[in-house]
Amino acid sequence: MRARDASPILANQFTVSGEMHQEFGSGRDPLGRYYTDPSIGQAFVSLLDRRHASSILDLGSGGGSLTVAAAQRWTDARIQTVDLDFGAEENIRLGMASAGHLAHSHLVADVLDENLPELIGGPLFDLAVCNPPYAKIRWRDGFARILSEAGLADLRAVPAEALPSDIMFLAQILRLAEPGAEVGIIVPDGLISARRSRAVREALLRRVRVMRVVQLPRGSFRGTEAQAHVIVFRNELGRGEDVDISNLGANGVSSPLSISSSAAEARMDYGYYGLRTATTGHRFTLREIHADITRGSLSSSEARECCDPVFHTNGFVQADPLAYRLSRERLGQDRLGRRIAEPGDILLARVDRELHRKVCLVIEGRAVMTDCVYRIRVPAMWRSSVARALMSANGQAALVCASRGVGARMLNKEDLLDLELETA
Ligand SMILES: C[S@@+](CC[C@H](N)C(=O)[O-])C[C@H]1O[C@@H](n2cnc3c(N)ncnc32)[C@H](O)[C@@H]1O
Structure with a gap:
């Protein structure tokens, strides 16, 4: 599937890009095109619980590191990918063809567009995978609607500069996910551990049921050494449940530690809690x-x-x-x-x-x-x-x-x- 006229969207995005300060890497790619290493894509899909998925969404799909891994695990699912970058389209089509997955539609569109659900059309999704761009973005009028339809209206109280593109991608996923859908999204370290993101974590833990957070190794993305984590959640209200946190290393995913919901509001990084449990002296x-x-x-x-x-x-x-x-x-x-x-x-x-x-x-x-x-x-x-x-x-x-x-x-x-x- 294609947006009928995608070029104005792209032009607009690049106009905005002068003010998009990429935090992710020194190359400052205006679209945050730091693609997931395919081996991490495979590990990523293994972190999700769902045995059967009928429809999968990937917003900001790029060349398809996550989508192709998802297509290989859930072979019968209908898959919808969206990316603003025209260049990504051919790569993802080739990747899906080589995975032998035919039930795939790709849309060239701006994920930050408030009309995204209408542009995509069709029923809601029962699984979503995503590695969004991590960028500061200028507030747009449509964002208030996106946040409230995502059930994240609380975030309107958060200063606009604390709402980067990854949060808006997450909100769009929630608008497109059916109740109970499972979502795996790769987020920057700041969202998981920084003090300034606490209000965002609190809102998220109320809005969704966070199942696990897995710290990824540095070097998981091409072109940057940035630290990132996978959050796996279900589209149902959080009720103060514990969150499992673990670490993806050379030997696979570590045994999880369970942290309380209030600890998760403070931070959810395995690097921090794993270190605390290993200590023996006076803290x-x-x-x-x-x-x-x-x-x-x-x-x-x-x-x-x-x-x-x-x-x-x-x-x-x-x-x-x-x-x-x-x-x-x-x-x-x-x-x-x-x-x-x-x-x-x-x-x-x-x-x-x-x-x-x-x-x-x-x-x-x-x-x-x-x-x-x-x-x-x-x-x-x-x-x-x-x-x-x-x-x-x-x-x-x-x-x-x-x-x-x-x-x-x-x-x-x-x-x-x-x-x-x-x-x-
Ligand atoms: C960090 S890359 C991830 C790509 C791919 N999912 C992966 O894991 O390798 C982010 C992707 O989001 C796309 N993107 C950035 N801003 C976008 C926007 N406003 N709308 C749609 N796609 C966007 C970029 O073109 C890029 O492909």
């Missing part, structure tokens, strides 16, 4: 011990011009990070706003690809800190154990979980304060 957070966390002040140009010793993320080089020696040179006159590292301070990279490995405890000297570094101050008796906890394997894993970004990672101060650490 604490920097917030609980009233750590004082300060971000350095110098920008890179100020750092270049600064006459005093400067500490930046490339400074974590000494062999003993628990006995770090800064310069003994006297600093020039203190200027307002300059943030100084001195003995007793724990320093941690705030922005860096390897920030989880960049921690040290200063025992000598002073330096002006750049804005890519955090200074953590805790009472003297805890300094060494806090520094060791941050440097431990669990501490490093917790830092990786808490930091965000593809390539250069960034750690938010609130997330650092709530990081679960463990004494040795």
Whole structure:
């Protein structure tokens, strides 16, 4: 099936694309064309429970990594794919033909169009698979209707910038899914674990019955190292049920952990809960011990011009990070706003690809800190154990979980304060 006149849709999308800030990868593809690796497509369909499916929907189908895997598992199903990209159409047709699946219709259309159900026509679907684009999108009038018909009207209270394209794709799936339908959708890490997405998780857990969340390995998509997860849910109201979370690794899907619905509202990533259950020492957070966390002040140009010793993320080089020696040179006159590292301070990279490995405890000297570094101050008796906890394997894993970004990672101060650490 084809939209009667798809070209204006495409033109409009590219007009909008100047304002679509892709969060997913550095290539900033305006349509978020980061295709699922076919091996992940196979693993993805095995996460769904339904033994028989009669009609399957794939919004943003691309070249068909998920659709073809679905066609191979549910061989009798009627399959509907939709994508805005004309280029994807031929690939998906070839993929479906090679899978020998003939009951397939493809529509070139904008999934964000409020009239999508009319464009597709026909009955509702009993199964949906989806790997949507992850992009910030400009709010359109039709979105209010999409959200309310999806049963997600609560999300209208969420700031527009917190409603990226993946949520709108999910809402469109709900408009097209029959009651009880099963849905598997690949979502970005931010939706699963970020504090800013909590209201979205709460609304989702009320609106659907989330069965499981599976953390995917990095490198699951071509062209990006972004972290993503699969959410599998049923189109029925959530009633506070527990959610199973697991991890897809080289040995397949790990045994699930069961988390309560209120824990799932806070976050649903296996990386976080899996780590917590593996710990044995005394757990604490920097917030609980009233750590004082300060971000350095110098920008890179100020750092270049600064006459005093400067500490930046490339400074974590000494062999003993628990006995770090800064310069003994006297600093020039203190200027307002300059943030100084001195003995007793724990320093941690705030922005860096390897920030989880960049921690040290200063025992000598002073330096002006750049804005890519955090200074953590805790009472003297805890300094060494806090520094060791941050440097431990669990501490490093917790830092990786808490930091965000593809390539250069960034750690938010609130997330650092709530990081679960463990004494040795
Ligand atoms: C992350 S890719 C996933 C493709 C495929 N499902 C896979 O897993 O490999 C997102 C897909 O959504 C499509 N897309 C992006 N924005 C769209 C929109 N507004 N309407 C329809 N398709 C869109 C892109 O062309 C791309 O094929």
